[in-house]
Amino acid sequence: MKKRNIILTLVAVLLALLFLWFAKENFDAYKVRILNLCAIYTILGLSMNLINGFTGQFALGHAGFMAIGAYTTALLTMPVAVKQQNFFLAPIVEPLKDLTVPFFPALLLGGIFAAVVGFLIGAPALRLKGDYLAIATLGFSEIIRIVITNAQRVTNGALGLKGIPNTTNLWWSYGTAVVTAVFIILLINSSYGRAFKAIREDEIAAESMGISLFKHKVMAFTIGAFFAGVGGGLLGNLLGTIDPLMFRFFLTFNILLIIVLGGMGSITGTIISAFIVTIGLEWLRFLDQSINLGFVVIPGISGLRMVVFSVLLMIVVLFFRHGIMGTNEFSWDKLINRLNKRPLVKGGTK
Amino acid sequence: MKQLRIDNITKQFGGLTAVKDFSLELNNGEIIALIGPNGAGKTTAFNMVTGVYRPTKGKIYFKDTDITGLRPDQITRLGIARTFQNIRLFKDLSVLDNVLIANHLHIKSNFIEATFRLPRYWKEDRQMREKSLSLIEKVGLIDLRNEKASSLPYGMQRRLEIARALATNPEVLLLDEPAAGMNPKETENLTEFIKQIRDEYNLSIFMIEHHMEVVMGISERIYVLDYGVIIAEGSPYEIQNNPRVIEAYLGVSEDA
Numbered sequence: 063m064k065k066r067n068i069i070l071t072l073v074a075v076l077l078a079l080l081f082l083w084f085a086k087e088n089f090d091a092y093k094v095r096i097l098n099l100c101a102i103y104t105i106l107g108l109s110m111n112l113i114n115g116f117t118g119q120f121a122l123g124h125a126g127f128m129a130i131g132a133y134t135t136a137l138l139t140m141p142v143a144v145k146q147q148n149f150f151l152a153p154i155v156e157p158l159k160d161l162t163v164p165f166f167p168a169l170l171l172g173g174i175f176a177a178v179v180g181f182l183i184g185a186p187a188l189r190l191k192g193d194y195l196a197i198a199t200l201g202f203s204e205i206i207r208i209v210i211t212n213a214q215r216v217t218n219g220a221l222g223l224k225g226i227p228n229t230t231n232l233w234w235s236y237g238t239a240v241v242t243a244v245f246i247i248l249l250i251n252s253s254y255g256r257a258f259k260a261i262r263e264d265e266i267a268a269e270s271m272g273i274s275l276f277k278h279k280v281m282a283f284t285i286g287a288f289f290a291g292v293g294g295g296l297l298g299n300l301l302g303t304i305d306p307l308m309f310r311f312f313l314t315f316n317i318l319l320i321i322v323l324g325g326m327g328s329i330t331g332t333i334i335s336a337f338i339v340t341i342g343l344e345w346l347r348f349l350d351q352s353i354n355l356g357f358v359v360i361p362g363i364s365g366l367r368m369v370v371f372s373v374l375l376m377i378v379v380l381f382f383r384h385g386i387m388g389t390n391e392f393s394w395d396k397l398i399n400r401l402n403k404r405p406l407v408k409g410g411t412k
Numbered sequence: 413m414k415q416l417r418i419d420n421i422t423k424q425f426g427g428l429t430a431v432k433d434f435s436l437e438l439n440n441g442e443i444i445a446l447i448g449p450n451g452a453g454k455t456t457a458f459n460m461v462t463g464v465y466r467p468t469k470g471k472i473y474f475k476d477t478d479i480t481g482l483r484p485d486q487i488t489r490l491g492i493a494r495t496f497q498n499i500r501l502f503k504d505l506s507v508l509d510n511v512l513i514a515n516h517l518h519i520k521s522n523f524i525e526a527t528f529r530l531p532r533y534w535k536e537d538r539q540m541r542e543k544s545l546s547l548i549e550k551v552g553l554i555d556l557r558n559e560k561a562s563s564l565p566y567g568m569q570r571r572l573e574i575a576r577a578l579a580t581n582p583e584v585l586l587l588d589e590p591a592a593g594m595n596p597k598e599t600e601n602l603t604e605f606i607k608q609i610r611d612e613y614n615l616s617i618f619m620i621e622h623h624m625e626v627v628m629g630i631s632e633r634i635y636v637l638d639y640g641v642i643i644a645e646g647s648p649y650e651i652q653n654n655p656r657v658i659e660a661y662l663g664v665s666e667d668a
Contacts, residue, residue: 245527252526253516253537256505260513263502270462270496272488272517272580281523389504 067394086232094232095300096344101235102296104336105242107320108329109289114318115326115389116250117282118262120196122314123183124290126203129210129309130179131172131291132298133217136226138168139299144225151221152214165229169238169295176291177284179206184283188276200311211306222305223298230300238296242289247329249285258282262327316343319371323378324385331387346370413440413475415584415616416461416492421470423456430456431640434470436618438584443610443617445627447651448637449660454620455497457637458588461618462494463487474584489517493582495573497589497620503562507553507572510561511544514579544579550609551575567598571605578613585609587619591626603629628652636660 085097106124113121137145137158145154153159163171187198210217217223249255257278260268269275298304316339324335346367353360378385416438423431431453438444446454459465461472463484472480479487488494493514502510519526519540521533529537548554551571556564561572570590577585590606591599603626610617621627627634628648636644636651638660644651651657 248529249523249527252523252529252533253512253519253521253540254523254526256509256513257516259505259509260502260516263504264500266464266484267496267500267502268513269484270464270488270494270500271514271576272485273513274483274485285523 070394082232082236096341097232098230098235098300099297100337100340101232101239102230102293102300103317103320103340104239104333105235105289105293105296106317107324107332107336108242108246109286109293110317111321111324111326111329111332112246112250112258112289113282113286115321115328115332116255116262117258117279119188119279119283120192121187121199121283121286122196122311122318123180123187123199123203123206123287124317125309125311125313126183126206127176127180127287127290128294128297128313129206129306130176131169131294132304132309133210133223134172134175134291135165135168135295136223136298136304137217138163138171139165139227139229140223140225141227148218148221148223148225149215151219154218155215158216165227165234165299169292169299172295173288173292176294177288180287180290181280181284184280184287188279188283200314203309203311203314207306207309210309217306220306222303222307224303226299226302226304228299228302230296235296235300238292242292243329243333246289250329254278254281259327319375322385323375325387325389326385327389328385328387328391330392331385331390334392335386342374343367343371414438414473415440415442415475416618417473418457418461419471419473421457421460421467421472423453423460423465424468429640431460431637434637434640434642436635436642438616438618440616441610441614442633443606443619443631444633444635445631446618446620446635446637447622447627452637453640454637455588456640458494458586458620461487462492462586485517488580488582491581491583492586493577493580493584494586495570495577495588495590497592499566499569499573501561501569501573501576503560505561506558507548507561507564508541508544508557510572511547511576511579512540514576515540515544517580547575547578548572551605566593567595570594570602574605574609578609583614583616585615585617587617587621589620589622591621591623594623596625599623599626602626606630 085094106128110124113119138161141162142160145159183199183202187195187202190198211220213219250258257273260271260273261275261278265275320335320339321332323339324331349367349370350362350364352362414437418434418436420433420435421431422429422433434457446457448454456465460467463482463486466481471478474490474492477490479490502513519536521530521536525533545554548557551574553568553572561569564572574590591602594602606617607630609615631648633646634648634651635642636657643656643660644654
């Protein structure tokens with residue numbers, strides 16, 4: 063049975079690669095962008111799930127870390143001439159002016175910088191619990207955004223950055239998503255991951271078992287911030303333009319939606335729901351336009367898709383409290399059993 | 413040698429004095445019990461030793477090291493492990509994971525080594541698993557190692573909690589009502605089990621217990637706490653015949 067699963071996995075990976083290759087060659091720019099966004103949201107969802115789902119710390123600072131990653135990567139990859147065009151109100155600070163590095167180190171630096179800030183924020187904020195932690199991290203995330211808005215000579219302030227090289231393609235985004243998923247799966251199945259889960263289950267018991275709450279919470283938070291920064295970097299170099307308004311609380315909310323829908327504490331659930339949410343948000347755009355139902359014409363109400371999405375979220379919270387996957391993971395055995403409609407346990411024997 | 417020395421600790425919650433001038437000594441290899449009516453402050457005393465509460469006054473020493481006011485994880489790291497009165501297992505995790513988690517405090521590999529399964533972590537992880545499995549076998553849960561902790565019957569959850577505490581490599585084990593909610597048969601098994609682990613792992617055991625069969629059966633010395641104050645101390649025989657203890661437990665007759 064194990065062999066069958068390996069073969070199925072290999073086939074699935076091969077099909078996914080073929081699909082990506084096909085999409086890259088044949089899909090229009092709009093569809094490719096959505097596919098890219100799916101992968102980036104997967105990265106962001108996984109990193110947030112590490113903090114919220116696996117370590118059980120309800121933190122809402124993701125947009126801030128993404129902003130740091132996006133700005134760092136963008137500023138390091140933009141050509142010198144483009145930077146000069148962008149900074150017409152006030153000149154850019156000296157070391158950044160002529161500094162251009164390749165995409166990969168820039169992305170990595172974006173992640174590292176986000177992780178450093180994550181550490182500085184996490185160290186004081188993670189002494190708080192529950193709602194208080196959510197509010198504190200949310201506040202810090204807004205502070206990051208406001209600092210970026212006001213650091214005119216570093217970030218070009220509210221004008222944002224334009225003409226960022228569109229380096230992010232399907233290979234970059236999906237490659238990074240796979241690396242992130244593998245890293246987080248390995249991490250949460252290691253001894254450190256077990257310690258994270260212990261903190262989620264029962265802080266008092268975890269501490270009595272010799273697990274330093276502070277150290278492990280800050281560790282999960284910093285690693286989460288790193289991947290959020292990397293995701294932000296990919297996003298900036300996908301869109302080509304970034305400005306501080308992109309990184310409002312709304313962005314954190316989208317990622318929260320993904321992990322709640324997918325299941326707090328499920329890797330595969332996060333991946334599935336990242337695709338559902340990203341594609342769903344685009345597909346539901348028809349709701350914003352006027353709809354002709356034949357007998358009645360509904361005029362276009364912009365924002366209607368968000369209303370529908372909120373209703374969907376409420377349905378999930380009310381009826382499927384654990385999301386698509388709960389804390390379970392996808393497995394071929396379960397899928398095949400379900401397809402065969404054959405219960406695993408029959409007549410009490412296995 | 414004294415494994416644990418509690419020196420006149422007092423705990424006040426606002427105006428309420430939960431424990432007052434509590435002193436206790438635990439010798440190497442000894443089993444001692446703390447008894448007393450409900451609300452006497454037994455668990456508060458425990459919580460001060462394990463770092464959950466900081467004593468208002470007084471000092472606690474573990475083998476001559478002052479551990480007063482250390483965090484619970486630091487105290488566990490030094491070698492004092494505990495179980496809880498109302499079981500606190502990691503409910504949604506498996507039996508094996510519960511015990512593995514208690515090995516984590518001694519890990520030397522950092523998270524990078526752990527994530528990428530580098531040789532040092534690989535070796536540590538194997539040792540952790542071997543040790544955890546042997547502990548699970550000891551408490552008789554080997555066939556249930558992959559079950560969720562919350563799915564175990566009550567008595568087994570108690571045993572699992574002890575196995576988890578043992579996985580931290582303690583020298584002193586604090587058991588908070590280990591026999592609570594157990595039937596007579598389970599209680600008898602537990603009494604044997606406590607003695608057995610004491611001998612096998614060279615432990616000194618300090619427990620809170622209400623079941624007198626357990627207390628009288630295995631403890632070498634007993635402390636009696638009432639309204640936060642120690643009212644008696646001595647061998648099981650001395651305690652059984654101490655009028656103050658009988659008074660605390662049964663009350664005193666009006667016309668006496």
